[in-house]
Amino acid sequence: MTVRVEDVRKLLDQAAGGAVEIPVSVFADPDAAALVFPGGTVRIDGAVCGSRTLSVGGQARITASSAPVVVAFTVEGEWVTGTVAAVDLGAGRSLVLVDGAPDGTSLPAGAWALTDGKALRLTRRSPAPPTDPDRLDGLGRALPAVKQRDGAARDRTGRALVTEHGILTPRPGPRRRKGVRVLDSPAVRGWSPIGTPGGDNGLSVDYYNPPLRIAGALTALPASPPYKTVVGGVLLVDTGAFNGSAMGAYVIPDGSGADPSLFAYGSLGSQVGFGPPLFQVRGISAGFGWNSRVRVPAADALDDFPFLVALDNPGEIGADDEEVDPLKVLGELIGGGNPWVRPQQGDLWFAAGLAFDCFETFSGRAMALVQTGSDLTISLLGAAGMQLPTKSDKKIARVEIGIEATLRPAAGELSIGAAFTEKTFLIDPNCKLRGGVGMKFWFGNHPQAGDFAFMLGAIPKGRELPARYPKQQPAGLTWGVGSTVNITGNAYAAFTPKSLMAGGSLEVVFQSGMLRAWLTARVDALLEWNPFYFDVGMGIRVGVSATIKVWFVKIRISIEVGVSVRIWGPAVGGEATVHLWFISFTIGFGAGRRNQVPALDWGGFQGMLPPPENMVRTTPIAGYTGEGAPATRGAVKPWLVSNGGFTFTADTQAPVSKVYLNQGADTIEVDTDAPVDILPMHVRGKGSELRIWLTLDGRPRTLTPWGRATLRGNVPNGLWGQQADAPNDGIIPDKILGMRLTSPPVDHGTSTGFLDEKAISFDPINPDGNQPLSAGEPATGPEPTRPGGVIAAIQDGIDTTATRTSRASLAQALAGLGADLGVLDGDLSGYAHAAGTAFTAEPMLVAVG
Numbered sequence: 001m002t003v004r005v006e007d008v009r010k011l012l013d014q015a016a017g018g019a020v021e022i023p024v025s026v027f028a029d030p031d032a033a034a035l036v037f038p039g040g041t042v043r044i045d046g047a048v049c050g051s052r053t054l055s056v057g058g059q060a061r062i063t064a065s066s067a068p069v070v071v072a073f074t075v076e077g078e079w080v081t082g083t084v085a086a087v088d089l090g091a092g093r094s095l096v097l098v099d100g101a102p103d104g105t106s107l108p109a110g111a112w113a114l115t116d117g118k119a120l121r122l123t124r125r126s127p128a129p130p131t132d133p134d135r136l137d138g139l140g141r142a143l144p145a146v147k148q149r150d151g152a153a154r155d156r157t158g159r160a161l162v163t164e165h166g167i168l169t170p171r172p173g174p175r176r177r178k179g180v181r182v183l184d185s186p187a188v189r190g191w192s193p194i195g196t197p198g199g200d201n202g203l204s205v206d207y208y209n210p211p212l213r214i215a216g217a218l219t220a221l222p223a224s225p226p227y228k229t230v231v232g233g234v235l236l237v238d239t240g241a242f243n244g245s246a247m248g249a250y251v252i253p254d255g256s257g258a259d260p261s262l263f264a265y266g267s268l269g270s271q272v273g274f275g276p277p278l279f280q281v282r283g284i285s286a287g288f289g290w291n292s293r294v295r296v297p298a299a300d301a302l303d304d305f306p307f308l309v310a311l312d313n314p315g316e317i318g319a320d321d322e323e324v325d326p327l328k329v330l331g332e333l334i335g336g337g338n339p340w341v342r343p344q345q346g347d348l349w350f351a352a353g354l355a356f357d358c359f360e361t362f363s364g365r366a367m368a369l370v371q372t373g374s375d376l377t378i379s380l381l382g383a384a385g386m387q388l389p390t391k392s393d394k395k396i397a398r399v400e401i402g403i404e405a406t407l408r409p410a411a412g413e414l415s416i417g418a419a420f421t422e423k424t425f426l427i428d429p430n431c432k433l434r435g436g437v438g439m440k441f442w443f444g445n446h447p448q449a450g451d452f453a454f455m456l457g458a459i460p461k462g463r464e465l466p467a468r469y470p471k472q473q474p475a476g477l478t479w480g481v482g483s484t485v486n487i488t489g490n491a492y493a494a495f496t497p498k499s500l501m502a503g504g505s506l507e508v509v510f511q512s513g514m515l516r517a518w519l520t521a522r523v524d525a526l527l528e529w530n531p532f533y534f535d536v537g538m539g540i541r542v543g544v545s546a547t548i549k550v551w552f553v554k555i556r557i558s559i560e561v562g563v564s565v566r567i568w569g570p571a572v573g574g575e576a577t578v579h580l581w582f583i584s585f586t587i588g589f590g591a592g593r594r595n596q597v598p599a600l601d602w603g604g605f606q607g608m609l610p611p612p613e614n615m616v617r618t619t620p621i622a623g624y625t626g627e628g629a630p631a632t633r634g635a636v637k638p639w640l641v642s643n644g645g646f647t648f649t650a651d652t653q654a655p656v657s658k659v660y661l662n663q664g665a666d667t668i669e670v671d672t673d674a675p676v677d678i679l680p681m682h683v684r685g686k687g688s689e690l691r692i693w694l695t696l697d698g699r700p701r702t703l704t705p706w707g708r709a710t711l712r713g714n715v716p717n718g719l720w721g722q723q724a725d726a727p728n729d730g731i732i733p734d735k736i737l738g739m740r741l742t743s744p745p746v747d748h749g750t751s752t753g754f755l756d757e758k759a760i761s762f763d764p765i766n767p768d769g770n771q772p773l774s775a776g777e778p779a780t781g782p783e784p785t786r787p788g789g790v791i792a793a794i795q796d797g798i799d800t801t802a803t804r805t806s807r808a809s810l811a812q813a814l815a816g817l818g819a820d821l822g823v824l825d826g827d828l829s830g831y832a833h834a835a836g837t838a839f840t841a842e843p844m845l846v847a848v849g
Contacts, residue, residue, distance in 0.1 A: 003080040005054065008073055012049040012056055020047040020056055022071070027083060027099040028109075035111040035122040035162050036062055036087065036097045044069060054080070062087055062095060074102040095122075095167075113160040115169055120160040122167070211240035217330065226258035227251045227343060234330045244268045245310050249334050251291075251343045261343035263289035265351065267310040273357050283311040283355030283365070293344035293371060294351070296379050299417035299436055300473060302402040306333050306340055308381055311355040311365040347373030362386045378407045385423070397426050402436075412446030415439065415470065428479065435475025435491075440468070447714035447731040450497070450610075457492035463501055463526065465494060466718075476504070484512045498718075499528040514547035520562075530608060530680075531600055532570070535593075539564025541579065568593055597724070599682040608680060608719060610653050616690075621647040621740070644746055650692045651738025655715050659739055660691045661703045667691075671710050673736040679721045692739060707742040784844035791842060795835040799828040 003026050012020065022042040024033040034040070037060065044058040060069035067087050074082035082102025087095040096112045096119075098105055111122040160169045207214040216235035223230045232249035248264035265287030273280025287307065297305045306329075333340050353367035364384030371377040385400035400421040407414050419436025426433060438455045442448040448468065457475030459465060476490035491504035503524025510517040523538040543560030559581045567574035573590030600608075609615060623646030626639060639648075659671040675685040694701045714731040718724070721732060797803060804826065811821055 005073075005075050005078050005080055008054055008080055012047075012054070018045075018047065020044045020049065020058070027097075029099055032109070032111040032122075033085075033097055033099065035124070036085065036095050038062075042071070042085070044071070060087065067095075072102070072104075074100070074104075092116075113167055113169060115160075118158055120158040120169055122162050123159050124162050205235075211238075213238045219330070221335070223251055223343075226254055226256040227261070228254040230334060232330045232334055236329070241272070242268065242270050245329075247306075247310075247329065247333060249330075249341070258345060259291050261289075261291035261345075263287065263292045263341050263349075265307060265310070267353070269312060269355060277360055278358065280357040280360075281354060282357060283353075285311050285351070285353035285367070287351045289341065289347070289349045291343060291345055291347060292349060293342055293347045293373075294349055294369060295338065295340050295342070296369065296377070296406055297381070297404065298419075299402045299404040299438075300419040302381060302383050302404065303421070305381065307351055307353060307369075308365055308367055308383065311353050311367075344374065347371060361388075361390045375408060376410050378409075380405045385421075395429070398429075399424050399433075409444070412442055412444030412449055414441045414443070417470065417472075419473070426477075428481075430481070431477060431479040433477050434473070436472050437475075438470030438472050440470050448716060451716075452497065454493075454495040456494070457490065459492055459494055459501070460503070460524070463494070463524075465496070469494075469496070485510050498530060499526060501526045514549075515544075516546070517544040518542070531598055531604055533568075533594070533598070535566070535568040537564065537566035539577075543581075597680075600680045602681070605678060605681050614653065616650070616652045618648060618650045621649055623647060623743070645743050647740065647742040649711065649738055649740045650690065651711055652690055653737075654688060655720050655732070655735040656690045656737065657686075657688045658690070659710070659736065660689060661693070661706075661708075661739075663691075663693045663700055666700075666702055666704070668704060670708060670739070671736060677720055677722050679718060679724065684722060690736075690738065692741070703741060705744045707744070709740040710736055711738040711740055713737045782846040784846045786842050786844050788842050790845065791835060791839055795832050798835065799832040804828065 008026075011022065014020075020043070022044075024030045024037060024040055024042065027033040033042070037043075039061070042060060044056055044060045047056050047058040049056045054073035054075060055071065057068070057070040059066055062069070067089055069085060069087045071083065071085045073080045074084075080100075082100035083097070084099075084102045084105055085097040089095065093113070093115045096105070096107060096114060098107045098109050098112065100109065107119060113120045113122055160167050203219075204217045205214060214235070214237050216233065218231070218233040221230040221232060222228075229252045230249050231252065233247070235246045237244045244267060246264070246266040249262065251261035253260055265285065267283065267285035269283035271282075273282035275281055285307065294307075302308055334342070349369065349371040351367060351369045353365065355363075355365040357363050362384065363386065364382060366380070366382035369377075369379040369381065371379075381404050383400070383402045385398070387395050387398040389396070400423045401418055402421065403416075403418045405414075405416045416439040417436060418438075420433045422432060422434065424433045425431050435457045439453065441452045442450065453465070453469040455470050455472050457472055474490055475492065476488065478489075479487040481487065486509045488507045488509075489504065491502075493502040494500070501524070503522070505520070505522040507521075508519045519540070519542050521538075521540045523536075525537075526533075526535040528534075539562065541560060541562030543558065543562075545556060545558035548555045548557065560579070561581065562579040564577045564579075565574065566576075569591070571591035573588070573592055575586050575588045577584065577586040620639060620641070623642040623644065624639060625642050655673070655676050657673050657675050658669060661668050661670055676688040677684045678686065692703065694703050712734050714733050715735050715737075717732050720735070807828075808824075811824055814821060
């Protein structure tokens with residue numbers, strides 16, 4: 001600085017409790033001073049000066065506002081060597097101007113914003129970077145030119161932007177925001193520039209030799225138990241014509257018994273698609289994970305899903321700057337409290353993606369993700385966009401949609417969602433569409449099987465639906481027509497097994513100077529069919545206001561008129577409201593509005609239940625040997641079952657309070673539960689009985705000795721609860737639903753029982769002939785005798801030395817004749833033992849020769 005101490009002291013002495021004006025030219029860096037104090041002068045009102053300490057405090061005009069300020073000068077000899085100006089913005093925030101080399105501050109020279117414990121350098125908006133006409137996205141727009149770097153280290157200091165309206169600072173914490181997310185154009189081609197990788201906890205690479213650029217990082221990160229370390233890596237490659245990425249992580253367990261976890265994912269893209277114009281592929285990707293699971297995004301969050309983003313621009317994953325940091329890409333994947341990829345014992349996943357163009361007008365990216373283990377999940381994710389006309393610079397429509405579909409077969413749930421992005425417009429780029437639709441279906445063994453929901457937009461208050469139904473962002477349009485007219489519209493709809501509701505609103509506002517006019521119209525309708533009920537309302541309001549300035553006073557005059565009508569039934573009734581700018585009144589007619597859902601009669605409630613053939617079922621489980629398994633009580637064909645044992649179940653779709661076995665005098669009660677409530681009928685404490693009996697050949701058989709186990713499960717609260725807003729996500733757990741019965745063990749007995757002659761008879765020979773044996777037939781040949789002792793002779797003589805020698809001689813003779821006997825067993829003790837059990841009686845013998 002080249003300011004003398006005496007000059008500054010005179011300037012402060014002249015203030016004398018008034019105002020001090022310090023030209024920014026006094027500072028060594030006038031541009032930095034102008035970021036805090038605009039206008040070329042630092043004016044401090046109500047100044048409190050210290051001429052000896054060379055300091056001044058008061059109220060100063062700063063960027064877009066005024067605030068308390070303290071300016072202190074550092075002196076060395078007769079010269080001022082440094083200046084610190086501190087502006088207190090309240091709530092722990094401040095602006096600091098450091099000029100020269102002042103004492104008492106660790107900040108470098110320049111203008112700073114201090115907020116949330118961080119120092120952000122003040123800067124102004126830089127001009128838009130030049131575009132490269134040879135680098136185009138899928139919609140024909142020029143992309144920024146590739147930045148050429150000399151390898152110098154980047155300045156990673158945080159920055160705050162100075163505007164004419166104030167100072168913009170980065171929002172702390174995660175950058176996720178509610179509302180419809182902006183999907184980056186799925187047709188973007190090319191890359192964000194790759195920056196120099198940072199970090200010292202691992203390895204990094206940065207190679208640049210035009211047109212080739214390679215950047216990557218391999219680092220170790222902490223992990224939560226049962227893991228101790230995550231070793232992750234990212235590699236990004238850009239050749240100008242092609243780009244690719246590879247990313248993965250290996251999670252090391254801490255020795256507590258957990259298995260390691262790993263995942264890998266890669267992508268390859270091109271600026272020019274391959275294939276016919278009908279369908280051109282411009283990117284592919286694939287990945288897998290072991291002991292790992294991927295978080296599936298909703299349709300309005302697909303722009304943040306790293307695996308889908310990597311199909312077009314891998315460097316855009318987690319990027320919040322104009323250049324790409326590989327470590328930020330890795331942190332977006334596995335870092336934070338809700339990472340995209342996390343370890344999950346026993347899980348396995350595979351992913352494959354595709355980026356494509358159709359007819360040079362429709363561009364998209366899609367991915368299939370299959371996960372198994374703890375829960376089988378099949379997901380299809382995609383984002384697509386197009387604009388019309390395709391060749392003209394003036395567009396009349398642009399549509400970008402994100403789609404998500406997830407099937408969980410084991411859990412019995414299918415969800416489908418689609419959402420517009422904020423880049424979607426019709427007719428005029430200022431006519432923005434927003435919102436989305438969602439569908440869910442429940443099936444199989446899910447407690448809500450048979451239920452479904454279709455949702456458009458956000459359901460307004462007063463139209464509450466079960467928490468399990470999909471939640472959507474508001475749907476509608478916003479259109480700014482010129483600078484004076486704004487049109488805003490909203491819509492919603494919901495279709496469920498019980499009701500249909502729909503509605504919307506339209507607001508048109510004209511604003512020109514001090515004159516404002518508006519029109520607001522709305523309609524909403526509810527239709528229920530079990531029991532039948534409707535509730536329809538509509539209204540309209542028109543108003544105008546003007547602001548008049550009289551001297552120093554502004555007077556606002558406003559006039560508004562409107563009318564609204566609501567009709568409901570049965571019983572039919574309604575109300576009409578008239579609104580004037582000075583009074584409002586409501587006129588009712590007909591029946592009053594219901595304050596609770598009316599009770600159904602038994603016929604109406606039956607319509608909410610499954611068909612009778614599915615309401616009570618008997619199902620063979622084990623031991624059924626027939627063709628096809630009759631599963632309903634309506635089946636009249638008898639079951640053919642195994643005599644070795646049989647198991648079947650008898651269950652119902654309704655909760656059971658008592659279970660009985662057998663019929664008549666043999667009936668026994670085997671299990672009980674609480675009485676049954678019927679919410680749609682407003683009935684409580686009713687009995688529900690399940691009776692099971694067995695007949696064999698038309699005669700009853702007792703089930704008392706059979707093994708039995710009670711079947712329990714969940715039932716919907718909407719049918720069997722006491723109040724509509726019950727907890728547990730609309731289900732009632734652990735209710736009796738049936739019984740599993742197993743036949744007693746088979747008793748084979750110790751005798752075959754009585755056998756008559758018919759059981760051992762033989763078929764006659766036709767035609768008849770001489771029987772081979774008869775009582776009077778003379779014997780031919782020698783007559784057999786039963787001398788006795790034959791079994792003992794065989795048993796004692798078969799395993800002797802003489803027998804084995806004779807057996808070996810016989811085998812040798814047969815081998816000499818060419819017989820192949822193989823290897824003979826020399827141990828004949830088994831034959832000796834078998835001789836005592838092989839004969840049922842002493843054999844009969846005849847003389848030889």
